[in-house]
Amino acid sequence: MKPVLQRLFAIAWLTVKAALRLRVVIALAVVLLACVALLPFFIKHNGTARMFTQVLLTYSLYLCVGLLGLASLWISCGTHATDVDPGQLQLLAVKPAARWQIWLGRWLGIMTLNLALLALAGGIAYGMLQWQARRLPLEQQQLLAREVLVARGSAREPAVDLEADVEKVFARRQQEENLAELDPAMVRREIRDQIRARQETVGPNFRRMWDVDLAAHRERLAGQPLHLRVRFHTASLKSDTTYQTVWVIGNVESGRFARIPRQLTSMVFHEFAIPPNLIGPDGKLHIECENRDPNTLLFPLEDGLEVLFSEGGFAGNYVRALLVVACWLALLTALGLAAASFLSFIIASLLAMTLLLVVLSGSTFGGVLEDGTLLGVDHETGAANSRVLDGVALPLYRVLHGFTQALQSVSPVERLSEGRTITWTQLGDAVLRIILLGGGLTAGVGILIFSRRELAREQVAA
Amino acid sequence: MKTDSQNIAADKVVAVRGLTKVFKDLWGRPKARAVDGVDFEIRRGEVFGLLGPNGSGKSTTIKILLGLLYQTSGYVEVLGRSPREIVTKERIGYLPEESYLYRYLTAAETLNFYGHVFALSADDRRLRTEQLLEMVGLKGTGTRRVGEFSKGMQRRLGLAQALINDPELIILDEPTAGLDPVGCREVKDVIQALARRGKTIILSSHLLADVEDVCDRVVIYYGGKIQASGPLRELLAKPDSLRFTTPALSRSLVEEVLAVMRREAAPDSVRVETPTQNLESYFISVVNRARANAQNTSGATAGNRVAAYLQPTAAEPSAGEKVLERLMDVAPLPPKPEAAAPIEPKPDEGKLAALTQAQAPVGAPAPKSASAPAVTDDAEALKQAEGKLSSFLNPPKQ
Numbered sequence: 001m002k003p004v005l006q007r008l009f010a011i012a013w014l015t016v017k018a019a020l021r022l023r024v025v026i027a028l029a030v031v032l033l034a035c036v037a038l039l040p041f042f043i044k045h046n047g048t049a050r051m052f053t054q055v056l057l058t059y060s061l062y063l064c065v066g067l068l069g070l071a072s073l074w075i076s077c078g079t080h081a082t083d084v085d086p087g088q089l090q091l092l093a094v095k096p097a098a099r100w101q102i103w104l105g106r107w108l109g110i111m112t113l114n115l116a117l118l119a120l121a122g123g124i125a126y127g128m129l130q131w132q133a134r135r136l137p138l139e140q141q142q143l144l145a146r147e148v149l150v151a152r153g154s155a156r157e158p159a160v161d162l163e164a165d166v167e168k169v170f171a172r173r174q175q176e177e178n179l180a181e182l183d184p185a186m187v188r189r190e191i192r193d194q195i196r197a198r199q200e201t202v203g204p205n206f207r208r209m210w211d212v213d214l215a216a217h218r219e220r221l222a223g224q225p226l227h228l229r230v231r232f233h234t235a236s237l238k239s240d241t242t243y244q245t246v247w248v249i250g251n252v253e254s255g256r257f258a259r260i261p262r263q264l265t266s267m268v269f270h271e272f273a274i275p276p277n278l279i280g281p282d283g284k285l286h287i288e289c290e291n292r293d294p295n296t297l298l299f300p301l302e303d304g305l306e307v308l309f310s311e312g313g314f315a316g317n318y319v320r321a322l323l324v325v326a327c328w329l330a331l332l333t334a335l336g337l338a339a340a341s342f343l344s345f346i347i348a349s350l351l352a353m354t355l356l357l358v359v360l361s362g363s364t365f366g367g368v369l370e371d372g373t374l375l376g377v378d379h380e381t382g383a384a385n386s387r388v389l390d391g392v393a394l395p396l397y398r399v400l401h402g403f404t405q406a407l408q409s410v411s412p413v414e415r416l417s418e419g420r421t422i423t424w425t426q427l428g429d430a431v432l433r434i435i436l437l438g439g440g441l442t443a444g445v446g447i448l449i450f451s452r453r454e455l456a457r458e459q460v461a462a
Numbered sequence: 463m464k465t466d467s468q469n470i471a472a473d474k475v476v477a478v479r480g481l482t483k484v485f486k487d488l489w490g491r492p493k494a495r496a497v498d499g500v501d502f503e504i505r506r507g508e509v510f511g512l513l514g515p516n517g518s519g520k521s522t523t524i525k526i527l528l529g530l531l532y533q534t535s536g537y538v539e540v541l542g543r544s545p546r547e548i549v550t551k552e553r554i555g556y557l558p559e560e561s562y563l564y565r566y567l568t569a570a571e572t573l574n575f576y577g578h579v580f581a582l583s584a585d586d587r588r589l590r591t592e593q594l595l596e597m598v599g600l601k602g603t604g605t606r607r608v609g610e611f612s613k614g615m616q617r618r619l620g621l622a623q624a625l626i627n628d629p630e631l632i633i634l635d636e637p638t639a640g641l642d643p644v645g646c647r648e649v650k651d652v653i654q655a656l657a658r659r660g661k662t663i664i665l666s667s668h669l670l671a672d673v674e675d676v677c678d679r680v681v682i683y684y685g686g687k688i689q690a691s692g693p694l695r696e697l698l699a700k701p702d703s704l705r706f707t708t709p710a711l712s713r714s715l716v717e718e719v720l721a722v723m724r725r726e727a728a729p730d731s732v733r734v735e736t737p738t739q740n741l742e743s744y745f746i747s748v749v750n751r752a753r754a755n756a757q758n759t760s761g762a763t764a765g766n767r768v769a770a771y772l773q774p775t776a777a778e779p780s781a782g783e784k785v786l787e788r789l790m791d792v793a794p795l796p797p798k799p800e801a802a803a804p805i806e807p808k809p810d811e812g813k814l815a816a817l818t819q820a821q822a823p824v825g826a827p828a829p830k831s832a833s834a835p836a837v838t839d840d841a842e843a844l845k846q847a848e849g850k851l852s853s854f855l856n857p858p859k860q
Binding site for chain 1: 521525528529530531532548549551552554556558560562563564566567571575576578579580581607623627
């Protein structure tokens, strides 16, 4: 074995041994197993097997992610910082192990623990899920197999580029009206909202049509039932009000179509099966929604309608989801080690937690940047409430938003609970973004600081 | 052909010139000047002592030599390179002032781990672990966790890990701290044995007896500066005085000798004292006797000879080496207590009589061994000797 690898593995082995001998892993494994095993008895749901399974899956995985994520931060900060403070690291640093080897060896050790614990907790959660599913009536089991415990692909209507229409309308209005005193960005925003609303809304007794391209999957989907996943909003915020809709899927003229009336509530996603073989000869699935309600319905462009179809088994999808979780654990471990490379255990833990919150606050940064101000605007004057604060905060938010956006990848828990496929491409993307980009940058900074750090303390007579 | 200066340069293991270390606070303001313009060189095979009170700059100097601290200014070269280079670290062994061992590892795992860090093969790691544990007296404790060890046992294991790579330069920071007298003696014996095998040793200590026993050359620190330096014999020698050590003599003979001496030197500069052995030697003789009587201890045992791989070749040591080993080993366990009894030198009455006639030589420094008293375990003989000396040193008034 090459000396570099021998050193890396030795340090990784030391890290694993420390966690085992100090009973950290055992305590963590017991907590994880207890939580995952007891979770089904504390879950509240709407009584359907589908919802119960989705909630169980979501909670189990979030529990694993949360506990292991925090444990990763804590162990990485603890292992590294508590080796520096009492001096153990001095003894290692005077040996021919480069600082980057010590850093990377620790990362490998903690990741070995993480993967072992993730496999254990994930395995137990999977077993619990299957055990619970097998206790259901056959019909419910089949429903779960079709909608949750499956890997499904999805297709949507191609995204509409609104900007060309916005510019056209803006130019026309500039000619027709005096817009000189108005903020052009605000005018464009209003125009964009109007165009968007026209495309999203379906008035009473009107219909909305979608054409979803399934040409790439046509042969594979022959004879297979598909699922529609729909969501709409209404002016009413009552969650229990239902709205009468009629769904026409397929080509009416050719006679190959299905007509499905549905009473649906607003705001939540609804899934229902549609018969097979309704895809047209051009590979497109034509869908219409007739609004038979006196209220207007609004189908969001992003997720108003989606066609779902079976692509593979649940087990493979589950493993890929766990691997995406492992990517995040790798980043958190790097974050903890980087913080502990120059700070004491407590301070490093606090810093790592803060950085974690920053990473999780990506949507907040996005919202602030979209609004263009931190404390909102004065609605009378249209000016920002705090220009000074905005001047400082917005550039910082822009950087943080850019960083968090770069780390955005597939959400494994959400996709798994919806029975959606996590593709190998998405897993590769997660590895690239989270481990190589996020983890690489974090590791680079951590190793640089650690390499320059003096590991001994001063001992000078007063 | 190498010139003398090239040979000297090749022999130079450590070179420190104008070394200064200033510790700074969070804002970069100077807080303490730990080492201040220090210069010294250490040559191959030397046992070099860094002496000084606590906080005088010894440990800071050592940590700079190890690359754990970075000098503010000055030049440091260890084994011809920067101390921060990996190739330099491959040739150094370090025993820190405190036990920085991993408490959750066993003794054998500790040595195995550091063996891995030095990229040793599995066979080498196993062999060296066995030999080192035996050498430092921890044979049989290899499967015990370091956290269960006493401070002295941790110190021994610390010494073992410092030697796992068969280093050329061994840096020992307070190597005898926390050790019992037997352990201290063993560590000092190991240091001497390693030095005789060409290893260069830097010893930092504030225990002067340790340094005196093993060091060839020392520097004395105070306030971050070197206050004195040089070969130990030169620093400690008193060339204007002599010391004789003899067996107990008759009072009349002593009076005769004194009379002769007082003819040459001022009467108050000639003294007769009862020599005493130092406490360490006495303690070790007592422990050795106890061992011979098979009294067991649950702690560390006596260290054995220096690990075979630390010798110049792995082959059978030469006859000379064997003698050297025997000389440097802690006194081996004798089958009978009597074996530990020293050989009492017999007074040569003729020579002593001649001495009373002849002029005493002056100028030659007393050999180091002359100051090391022989050990006797014969209580009766000791009692008699004490009585004789007592009456000799305090003669009844006439």
